[in-house]
Amino acid sequence: VPKRNMGKMERLKQVDVVIVGGGWTGLLMAKEIVTRTSLSVLVLERGGSAADASGYAAQMDELDYNVRLRGMQNLADETVTHRHSIRDQAAPMRQYGSFQAGGGVGGSGEHWTGVATRFLPDQFVLQTHLREKFAPAKLPEGLAVQDWGFTYDELEPYYCRAEQMMGVCGKSGNLRGKLIEGGNIHEGSRSQDYPLPAHPTTYVPGLFQKAALELGYHPYPIPSATLSQSYRNPDGISRGACFYCGYCSRHGCMVGAKAQPSTLLMPLLVERKNFHLRTGCWVRRVLTHDGKAEGVSFVDASGNEFVQPADIVILASWTINNVRLLLSSKVGHPYDPVTGTGTLGKNLTHQVGQSAELLFDKSLNGFMGSGGLGVAIGDVAGDAPASDFAAGVIRGGTIQTMTSGEGPLASFGKMPAGEVKTNWGSEWKKASLRWYDKSATITSRDMHLAYRHNFMDLDPTYSDRYGDPLLRLTLDWTDQERRQAAMLGKIELSIAKAMGAKSFRLTESVGAHYSSTMYQGTHIQGGAITGSSRQDSVVNTWLQHWDVSNLWVVGGSSFPQNECTPTLTIISMTYRAADALVEKYVKRPGALA
Amino acid sequence: MKRRDLLARTAIGFGGLLVYNVGSRNFVAGETTPTVSAGFRFFSSQEAAVIEAACDRIFPADDSGPGAREARVVVYIDRQLHGPFGNDRYRYTKEPFVDSVPEHGYQGKATPRDVYREGIQVLGSDFHTLDSAVQDERLRNIENTYFFRMLRTHTIQGMFSDPLHGGNSNMVGWQLVGYPGPLMSYRDQVFKTSVEPFRQKPVSLEQVIGSPVKGWEDE
Numbered sequence: 001v002p003k004r005n006m007g008k009m010e011r012l013k014q015v016d017v018v019i020v021g022g023g024w025t026g027l028l029m030a031k032e033i034v035t036r037t038s039l040s041v042l043v044l045e046r047g048g049s050a051a052d053a054s055g056y057a058a059q060m061d062e063l064d065y066n067v068r069l070r071g072m073q074n075l076a077d078e079t080v081t082h083r084h085s086i087r088d089q090a091a092p093m094r095q096y097g098s099f100q101a102g103g104g105v106g107g108s109g110e111h112w113t114g115v116a117t118r119f120l121p122d123q124f125v126l127q128t129h130l131r132e133k134f135a136p137a138k139l140p141e142g143l144a145v146q147d148w149g150f151t152y153d154e155l156e157p158y159y160c161r162a163e164q165m166m167g168v169c170g171k172s173g174n175l176r177g178k179l180i181e182g183g184n185i186h187e188g189s190r191s192q193d194y195p196l197p198a199h200p201t202t203y204v205p206g207l208f209q210k211a212a213l214e215l216g217y218h219p220y221p222i223p224s225a226t227l228s229q230s231y232r233n234p235d236g237i238s239r240g241a242c243f244y245c246g247y248c249s250r251h252g253c254m255v256g257a258k259a260q261p262s263t264l265l266m267p268l269l270v271e272r273k274n275f276h277l278r279t280g281c282w283v284r285r286v287l288t289h290d291g292k293a294e295g296v297s298f299v300d301a302s303g304n305e306f307v308q309p310a311d312i313v314i315l316a317s318w319t320i321n322n323v324r325l326l327l328s329s330k331v332g333h334p335y336d337p338v339t340g341t342g343t344l345g346k347n348l349t350h351q352v353g354q355s356a357e358l359l360f361d362k363s364l365n366g367f368m369g370s371g372g373l374g375v376a377i378g379d380v381a382g383d384a385p386a387s388d389f390a391a392g393v394i395r396g397g398t399i400q401t402m403t404s405g406e407g408p409l410a411s412f413g414k415m416p417a418g419e420v421k422t423n424w425g426s427e428w429k430k431a432s433l434r435w436y437d438k439s440a441t442i443t444s445r446d447m448h449l450a451y452r453h454n455f456m457d458l459d460p461t462y463s464d465r466y467g468d469p470l471l472r473l474t475l476d477w478t479d480q481e482r483r484q485a486a487m488l489g490k491i492e493l494s495i496a497k498a499m500g501a502k503s504f505r506l507t508e509s510v511g512a513h514y515s516s517t518m519y520q521g522t523h524i525q526g527g528a529i530t531g532s533s534r535q536d537s538v539v540n541t542w543l544q545h546w547d548v549s550n551l552w553v554v555g556g557s558s559f560p561q562n563e564c565t566p567t568l569t570i571i572s573m574t575y576r577a578a579d580a581l582v583e584k585y586v587k588r589p590g591a592l593a
Numbered sequence: 594m595k596r597r598d599l600l601a602r603t604a605i606g607f608g609g610l611l612v613y614n615v616g617s618r619n620f621v622a623g624e625t626t627p628t629v630s631a632g633f634r635f636f637s638s639q640e641a642a643v644i645e646a647a648c649d650r651i652f653p654a655d656d657s658g659p660g661a662r663e664a665r666v667v668v669y670i671d672r673q674l675h676g677p678f679g680n681d682r683y684r685y686t687k688e689p690f691v692d693s694v695p696e697h698g699y700q701g702k703a704t705p706r707d708v709y710r711e712g713i714q715v716l717g718s719d720f721h722t723l724d725s726a727v728q729d730e731r732l733r734n735i736e737n738t739y740f741f742r743m744l745r746t747h748t749i750q751g752m753f754s755d756p757l758h759g760g761n762s763n764m765v766g767w768q769l770v771g772y773p774g775p776l777m778s779y780r781d782q783v784f785k786t787s788v789e790p791f792r793q794k795p796v797s798l799e800q801v802i803g804s805p806v807k808g809w810e811d812e
Contacts, residue, residue: 057802060775063754064809068678079685082697091693091700094685200784243778254777363790367772368779403783408753408772422736424651424745425729433657436770437790462687517698 009297011307015042015276018296018310020283020325021317022047023107024567025554025574027265029314032578034272037586041274042308044281044298047073047104050262056252062407066250069096071111073103078464080320082516084476085453086337092462092470097517098350099524100250101318105279106261108318108522109567113249113404114225114258114371115445116168116568118159120382121152121188123447123563130394133383139394140480142452144347146560149532149541150576152188158572158579160192163223166259167231167239168568170194170223173378184220186378199228199242204364204440204499205375208401211498217377222400224372225259225567237264246405248371258371284468286313286329286551293331293551299466312581314552315528316574322557323527324471327458331548332528332538335455337474343538345456347526348475349562352397352446354485355508356492358501359416363437366406374402381447381563384487393483397446397564399491414439416503441507442496444488445521445564449480456527473524477510485510523566525559530573532593540593542580543573549591552577633668634675635706641667643713646721648748650728658769666751669760670709673747676810679706699739712740755798758808767795775801 017033019026022045030041051059064070075096083090102108122129126145162168172193173183198221201209212219226248232238242257256263269275280301287294287307295309315322326332326344335346380396383389388396413423415435420428459472489506496504508518531537534546543558545551554574556566563569584592633641648661648670661667677683681704690702703711715738716731717723723731735741751760753767755775761767767774771792782791798806 054802057777058798058804058806060777060801061755061757061798061806061808062775063750063758067750067754068683068809070809074683075685076681076683084694084696089691089693091691091697092685092687093697094700095698097698202783203786203788206786243780244783245775245777245779247775362788363771364788365779365782365791368783368791373783408767408770409750412749412753412770422733424732424748426653426655426657429652429655429660430657433770461689511696513694513696515696515698517696 009305009307011309014309014311015040016310017041017312017314018308019043019314019316020296021045021107021315021321022105022261022277022279023102023316023318024109024261024571026314026316027106027261027269028571028574029316029552029554029578029581030275031265031268032575032582034269034275036582038274039586041276042310043277044283044296044308045105045277045279046282047107048279050105050110050266051252053254053256057254059251060245060247060254062409066407067409069100069250071102071104071250071252072096073101076465079470081459081462081470081472082514083472083474084513086474090459090461090472093516098515098520099522100519101320101522105266105277106252109261110252111250112371112522112567115565116163116166116223116225116259116372117398117565118187118190119152119563119569120186122382124148124150124152124155126561134389134394140449140451140478144450144452146347146450146529146531146536148530148560149537155569155572155576156188156191158575159568160190161575162568162571164195165233165235165264165571166225167195167227167233168223168225169196169198169228171198171221173218173220182220184376184378185218186381194223196228196231199224199370199373201375202369202373202403204403205373205401207499208442208495209375211495212375212377214498215494217379219375219377222372222374222376222402224370226253226370226372227257233264235264235268237267239263242370244368244370244373244405246367246369246407248404282466283317283325284328284466286315286325286331288329288331288548291548293548312550312552314554316554318555319524319527319557320471322553322555323456324458326528326538326553327471328468331545331551334457337453337455340452343529343536345527347450347529347560348454348456348473349448349450349525349559350475350514351448351521351523351562351564352481352484352510353508353520354444354446354489354492354506354510356442356489356496356504357414357507358440358442358496358499359414359435359503360438360440360500361502364440366403366411366437366439367408369403369405371404372402373404374400376400380488380491384484388487391483392479393487394480395447395449396484397444397488399442399444399488399495401440401442411439412436417505440501442492444485444492446484446488447564448562450526450561451478476514481510521564523556523562523564525556525562525566528553528557529560530558531560540591542592543577544580544585544592550589552581633671635679636667636671636674639718640713641671642721643716643718644670644709644744646728647716647732647744648751650725650732651745651748652752659765661748661752663762664752664760664766665762666748666760668762669751669754669758670747672759672808672810674706674709677812678810680704701739705743708740708743712738712744715740757798757806758810764795764797774798777801
């Protein structure tokens with residue numbers, strides 16, 4: 001463990017901009033800055049380099065990458081702790097469970113599934129929207145949803161830029177206000193069509209589509225950042241179409257069809273003289289003095305600690321690490337859930353989900369597919385239908401089925417409930433073989449509302465490899481999430497039945513309490529949220545810190561609440577922040593709001 | 594019957610005679626496969642015999658096809674325990690270790706190596722010499738233990754993970770279920786409107802990419 005003696009740390013040569021984290025947000029900020037200004041940019045990434053396409057081909061191994069999670073950050077170095085309420089003792093997440101953070105250059109952007117959906121317009125003004133629509137007494141106690149400080153319309157051009165950069169494939173349902181059947185007619189108006197057409201429909205999603213139509217829903221192809229045909233983006237990056245090998249989630253793409261930072265951003269960055277990337281560098285503190293960030297301190301791969309001075313500091317190291325760095329560096333005002341004062345760490349959200357497992361009487365070739373290859377309905381994605389609202393549900397979610405490609409480790413043993421008495425031995429083996437490759441899943445991606453009692457702070461007991469406190473998540477479900485899951489589960493079962501499944505049942509759900517062992521999705525949000533006032537947010541709508549004007553905090557940490565599948569929104573907000581930094585801040589440094 | 598049909602129907606079973614290629618020999622249900630005598634990295638030969646026998650009861654060879662012994666599941670487990678997984682190199686292992694709520698999962702200090710060593714004690718050093726009915730009874734007695742759940746999970750992994758990890762020997766596991774291996778493209782199959790089971794002779798990752806692949810256990 002290096003000694004924290006600032007006087008003895010080697011002071012490196014000043015750079016204009018230092019960026020912490022080399023994933024989607026860090027590399028996108030870097031790309032916008034180095035291609036539009038002459039500023040020098042240094043990205044500090046604590047993991048290693050990203051693999052190239054042939055390297056990713058050698059990773060088409062279900063055991064090492066899907067089960068052992070070889071592409072993720074090493075939890076032995078750093079994890080989080082979790083407790084259900086402030087009355088409980090937190091325990092560390094000792095092995096990966098409810099989320100899985102990608103390691104190395106590209107971060108989670110390398111191994112994501114590639115679902116690229118926009119948020120609904122009312123999401124950005126959710127507090128105002130709920131106040132206007134519902135009597136306060138009807139809303140749950142402790143609800144802490146907030147407006148984002150900007151609207152969908154303000155973000156819309158950046159959604160277009162993000163879709164064009166990645167080559168998102170989809171079918172518009174609302175193009176400049178005109179509703180189009182076959183697309184998601186519930187989405188916000190888009191000023192431009194998807195850059196590429198949706199992938200064709202595979203067998204099980206085809207059954208879902210037909211069933212959903214029969215039931216009066218509006219099915220649409222899930223927008224996917226994996227290419228349906230070859231594509232050259234506005235930055236001049238060309239990629240080929242998907243091969244449907246099924247190794248998407250938790251894998252990098254071996255043909256470059258899935259949008260990843262390593263293929264879309266790194267090639268533009270490496271040719272710039274004003275760009276530098278250092279891997280194996282673990283940032284421990286943001287250094288501030290008199291309300292200004294002076295740089296960061298970090299430990300390199302050989303264990304030496306340095307001070308990196310910079311005029312602008314950008315934190316782009318995912319929700320968990322962004323918030324932890326701010327707390328460890330004592331930048332901002334930590335949130336106190338009892339008094340409701342402070343802003344740093346508040347509005348922690350994850351996502352709500354309810355799954356149904358379906359079994360058919362024939363083999364489905366479930367090992368084929370592509371990350372976001374599937375069909376969804378958005379009919380209950382926003383406000384809950386009136387009858388459900390009367391039963392206490394506020395918001396719903398998107399219901400979908402995907403053929404993402406599932407290997408035998410994940411699919412072996414799926415069978416109808418009650419088929420066998422024990423889950424081992426000859427009888428179980430035969431039943432597993434009989435039902436092998438006959439299962440499909442309907443899942444929901446649901447909004448998670450923010451509450452006063454769900455927040456992040458520093459853990460008083462557990463520390464990382466350098467002795468710095470871990471981030472502590474205080475997070476639990478409420479009746480709202482349980483009712484929300486029940487509402488979605490009911491719809492899922494009705495669709496499963498109409499699809500002609502031989503057997504179907506609800507499986508994973510939110511349960512009685514939040515579980516840090518059950519994978520929900522790597523979508524942890526909040527803690528350094530955006531807003532229109534310094535009283536209720538950490539960063540302004542340009543993702544610039546309210547108190548430290550040369551510090552920017554980008555990524556999911558800025559979400560006041562989550563609507564699920566955050567990547568496209570994160571990238572769009574990063575473009576918007578970069579525009580503000582390049583066009584306004586660089587010309588005239590200081591607070592932009 | 595065409596070869597394609599044979600492979601297509603392996604998951605259903607033919608009642609009686611099943612033909613799988615194990616090593617250079619054909620596998621016939623009921624035939625015993627010699628106990629693995631490979632050089633083990635973690636297990637003693639006696640520990641290996643106990644684990645092999647237990648895995649074989651969890652996933653037995655029967656008239657539906659070969660089991661854990663034929664797939665050399667014990668070799669897979671041995672390598673995993675010897676490698677970084679076995680000593681928790683990628684698990685958060687800082688103290689204090691506390692008992693917590695079930696939603697926090699396994700919070701123990703014991704590594705997978707420790708869990709196996711203790712589990713083998715519980716199964717008994719004579720486990721592999723017992724009748725299968727007695728073996729099953731001993732396993733039933735520990736069904737709800739962390740060790741058993743781990744052993745069961747590892748047995749499935751040793752059956753169906755890529756052969757580069759030591760199990761799924763000669764891809765018997767993949768042949769058994771009809772998984773073709775990590776093929777690079779299903780462009781010609783994935784959008785067919787009526788699903789025909791795609792069951793071709795499996796290929797391993799090393800065969801697909803044409804060069805050796807190192808599993809995490811070998812790093």
